[in-house]
Amino acid sequence: xxxRKGFKLISELxxxxxxxxxxxxxxIEALIKEVLQEMQSLYDANVANSNAIxxxxxxxxxxxxxLRHIALKRNKRxxxxxxxxxxxxLKELRWELGSILPPEINTNLINAEVQWFQSYNxxxxxYMRSLGEDHGFNLTTNMVPPKTLYVEVKCVEDxxxxxxxxxxxxxxxxxxxxxxxxxxxxxxxxQGILEHKKYVSMEFPSYEQxxxxxxxxxxxxxx
Amino acid sequence: MDPCxxxxxxxxxxxxxxxxxxxxxxxxxxxSVGPFRxxxxxxxxxxxxxxxxxxxxxxxxxxDWMDADSLxxxxxEEKLSKLFTKMPSNHYMEEAQLLLNVASDxxxxxxxxxxxxxxxxxxxxxxxxxxxxxxxxxxxxxAKLDHLTAMEINSVRPLLPHALDxxxxxxxxxxxxxxxxxxxxx
Amino acid sequence: xxxxxxxxxxxxxxxxxxxEVTAQSVLLAIEEAWxxxxxxxxxxxxxxxxxxxxxxxxxxxxxxxxxxxxxxxxLMIHRMELDRIKYVITNYLRARLEKIEKYTIHILSQEATxxxxxxxxxVAELQFAKEFLTNIEMLFKTIALQHMPGNFQTFEVDTxxxxxxxxTYVFLRANDRINGIIxxxxxxxEIDLEPGSQHIIQYSAVADLVKSGAxxxx
Numbered sequence: 001x002x003x004r005k006g007f008k009l010i011s012e013l014x015x016x017x018x019x020x021x022x023x024x025x026x027x028i029e030a031l032i033k034e035v036l037q038e039m040q041s042l043y044d045a046n047v048a049n050s051n052a053i054x055x056x057x058x059x060x061x062x063x064x065x066x067l068r069h070i071a072l073k074r075n076k077r078x079x080x081x082x083x084x085x086x087x088x089x090l091k092e093l094r095w096e097l098g099s100i101l102p103p104e105i106n107t108n109l110i111n112a113e114v115q116w117f118q119s120y121n122x123x124x125x126x127y128m129r130s131l132g133e134d135h136g137f138n139l140t141t142n143m144v145p146p147k148t149l150y151v152e153v154k155c156v157e158d159x160x161x162x163x164x165x166x167x168x169x170x171x172x173x174x175x176x177x178x179x180x181x182x183x184x185x186x187x188x189x190x191q192g193i194l195e196h197k198k199y200v201s202m203e204f205p206s207y208e209q210x211x212x213x214x215x216x217x218x219x220x221x222x223x
Numbered sequence: 224m225d226p227c228x229x230x231x232x233x234x235x236x237x238x239x240x241x242x243x244x245x246x247x248x249x250x251x252x253x254x255s256v257g258p259f260r261x262x263x264x265x266x267x268x269x270x271x272x273x274x275x276x277x278x279x280x281x282x283x284x285x286x287d288w289m290d291a292d293s294l295x296x297x298x299x300e301e302k303l304s305k306l307f308t309k310m311p312s313n314h315y316m317e318e319a320q321l322l323l324n325v326a327s328d329x330x331x332x333x334x335x336x337x338x339x340x341x342x343x344x345x346x347x348x349x350x351x352x353x354x355x356x357x358x359x360x361x362x363x364x365x366a367k368l369d370h371l372t373a374m375e376i377n378s379v380r381p382l383l384p385h386a387l388d389x390x391x392x393x394x395x396x397x398x399x400x401x402x403x404x405x406x407x408x409x
Numbered sequence: 410x411x412x413x414x415x416x417x418x419x420x421x422x423x424x425x426x427x428x429e430v431t432a433q434s435v436l437l438a439i440e441e442a443w444x445x446x447x448x449x450x451x452x453x454x455x456x457x458x459x460x461x462x463x464x465x466x467x468x469x470x471x472x473x474x475x476x477x478x479x480x481x482x483x484l485m486i487h488r489m490e491l492d493r494i495k496y497v498i499t500n501y502l503r504a505r506l507e508k509i510e511k512y513t514i515h516i517l518s519q520e521a522t523x524x525x526x527x528x529x530x531x532v533a534e535l536q537f538a539k540e541f542l543t544n545i546e547m548l549f550k551t552i553a554l555q556h557m558p559g560n561f562q563t564f565e566v567d568t569x570x571x572x573x574x575x576x577t578y579v580f581l582r583a584n585d586r587i588n589g590i591i592x593x594x595x596x597x598x599e600i601d602l603e604p605g606s607q608h609i610i611q612y613s614a615v616a617d618l619v620k621s622g623a624x625x626x627x
Contacts, residue, residue: 224447231493231496232440234493244482246482249482249483249486249487251486251487251490252432252433252436252463252466252467252470252490252491252494253432253433253436253490253494254433256486270489270493271486271489274485274486274489364592364593364594364595364598364610364611365592365595365600365608365609365610366608366609366610367606367607367608368580368607368608368609369606369607370607371607373627376580376607376627380580383578383609384577384578384579384580384609387578388574388576388577388578391576391594
């Protein structure tokens with residue numbers, strides 16, 4: 001049945017939410033090759049039939065030609081849809097993870113996709129730089145509504161002095177309570193120095209925002 | 224729209240606080256706040272009130288309408304009325320959650336208030352579901368939604384417009400030739 | 410923040426009061442632009458005037474904040490407000506980019522029919538859109554199209570165009586009084602909108618009103 005491979009290609013999109021490996025020798029590459037091969041043979045058959053129709057006036061061949069034509073279009077649509085949806089996922093990753101993809105994902109991309117990603121990056125960076133009359137504005141931060149994150153913690157082990165981002169120095173003595181930025185607390189909580197007293201609302205200029213600012217600066221400087 | 228985005232919008236509403244510090248007027252881009260005089264009430268946006276409260280720099284005064292008795296009266300009115308009654312705030316649900324969560328020690332009767340508001344919400348949501356059902360069945364093309372609040376509208380946002388779209392599609396599919404709507408893949 | 414805050418202002422702050430009312434109204438306008446863009450199926454005329462103005466306000470404020478003492482209460486408060494404003498601007502612009510990426514071909518062809526005064530995209534957005542299309546074309550060509558037989562190799566713009574569904578239903582609040590809106594799909598039934606009233610209706614019936622600011626999407 002024509003189009004079965006094309007359909008299989010599309011169903012891969014549904015089955016896996018991650019980007020599958022698309023490199024030389026892998027399943028996806030093989031599938032696409034098969035679909036292209038099918039297209040080629042359908043096309044060749046149609047050329048032959050069209051000639052027959054023209055030369056010998058053999059109209060009986062017409063339905064076959066039409067059928068193959070539809071199958072050809074469908075196959076094309078399947079392949080392009082597959083590529084397009086991988087691209088959409090890639091695009092999402094740019095916004096989620098930043099301009100440099102982790103190696104696990106990079107190895108799953110075909111060259112053309114790596115190129116696409118770099119071009120998209122460049123395009124996006126250029127656009128962001130142009131904002132605010134060329135002062136630049138990073139659109140990849142501030143994506144969620146800001147709230148303040150202060151975590152109420154109890155110090156369970158003597159720790160001594162702790163310096164915050166803004167220069168403030170806190171003395172963490174056993175059995176004292178503090179209201180501190182979450183980004184500062186989390187590592188200390190993991191180490192057992194602090195423990196959660198109560199989860200309050202959210203946010204403080206987090207160090208994630210700082211990292212993003214650094215990224216924007218490096219985007220700005222490469223041309 | 225994400226509920227946290229609706230909440231974001233509601234945080235612009237003003238609320239009275241009593242600061243425990245004094246400070247001159249602060250000129251924000253969205254307007255001026257203050258001056259702050261320790262012990263004297265001042266109105267600030269909720270996002271600021273919650274923040275100051277978390278840093279133990281103020282007490283929060285409940286909104287005028289956060290009175291358990293009058294809320295319970297409103298609840299009865301809502302039950303009796305076929306239409307939606309006007310709520311004291313377009314963001315009554317979010318304001319209640321934000322303020323009562325962070326300042327339940329400042330607000331007497333917090334529990335009774337919470338319960339009354341939750342009850343009102345339930346009654347209205349149930350009314351909303353019935354209205355939508357009727358609307359869809361009558362193949363409504365337009366409806367007036369006065370007195371519906373932001374969070375309530377948002378709660379039907381995924382369902383209602385989508386259902387109406389689907390109905391429209393089914394209706395026009397017969398007549399349509401080739402048309403591309405958003406959502407179809409290439 | 411409502412203007413009741415002005416009541417507490419002293420006389421010396423007159424200049425600042427004027428500035429604040431302007432910045433304040435720009436902020437409100439940007440918030441409205443954000444929600445409109447978020448809920449409208451098609452891309453709306455750009456408001457880069459508002460964006461540029463607000464970004465300038467932010468830069469200004471951040472400069473002023475550098476001069477404040479670290480202990481100053483204002484530092485925290487201004488920072489919070491700036492985060493809020495940045496959030497609105499970011500999401501306004503991202504909503505637009507998402508539409509540009511989704512409806513690239515359609516948007517570019519529509520934009521081509523508009524004069525420079527009527528254009529919906531900023532210069533930078535237009536550039537971004539063109540580059541986005543070029544990049545997709547390259548991606549398709551390299552992986553697939555060039556390996557296809559005959560004229561299946563073409564990047565068929567018509568087949569690949571995705572258009573927004575203008576008949577989608579939207580929620581709106583009327584800013585002004587509006588008379589005589591024709592309900593699509595009815596027998597030319599008309600409705601009037603009272604200022605402040607809320608409605609659900611097909612976007613196509615109110616698209617122009619959204620763009621003129623007579624109604625806002627909620």
